[in-house]
Amino acid sequence: AQRVTQPEKLLSVFKGAPVELKCNYSYSGSPELFWYVQYSRQRLQLLLRHISRESIKGFTADLNKGETSFHLKKPFAQEEDSAMYYCASGSGNTGKLIFGQGTTLQVKP
């Protein structure tokens, strides 16, 4: 079965420090991978998707098929990056998203 794993429940860093939120997936086909973010009291929103190969708010994520990973990185964390981050995988033709458990990023001043 398709699965997404985010091993860290909480990641706490100081402002200006590098951030890496880990995500591993299991999927036999070609995965569609996303990072969604939920800021405090806000709704889930798309941060970035692997197919776009873009950088959003300084975040990037590279698909590594050999390691089946899609880690989210940012070189210098900002306090406003504090949020819950979800890695998600799409499968099939129905648009279903499979989410990881989520990682809370806490950026301390």
Next chain:
Amino acid sequence: EPEVTQTPSHQVTQMGQEVILRCVPISNHLYFYWYRQILGQKVEFLVSFYNNEISEKSEIFDDQFSVERPDGSNFTLKIRSTKLEDSAMYFCATESSGTRNYNEQFFGPGTRLTVL
């Protein structure tokens, strides 16, 4: 900017009662989804809906659950006879038309369902 809306924001019900959760999609969107998140757990897919029929449903989505888009606007999730374990946050998500290559899903703010 258009947003997905959901009502109610919080629903409290007795076990065995029927509940209907409502979602108003973004107007030109054609793909609709329900997800749920039990407190402290991950967001789980329930069902996807396109062209007035279910595209895919999860194991969670048993005979007690149904979805419909009765008036071409609202997208509803009905739970016929609620159980304690149905207590969760329910999210509606919608996606625009276009090629089926994983466009962005836009999420509603969620409905918190509490079953007593």
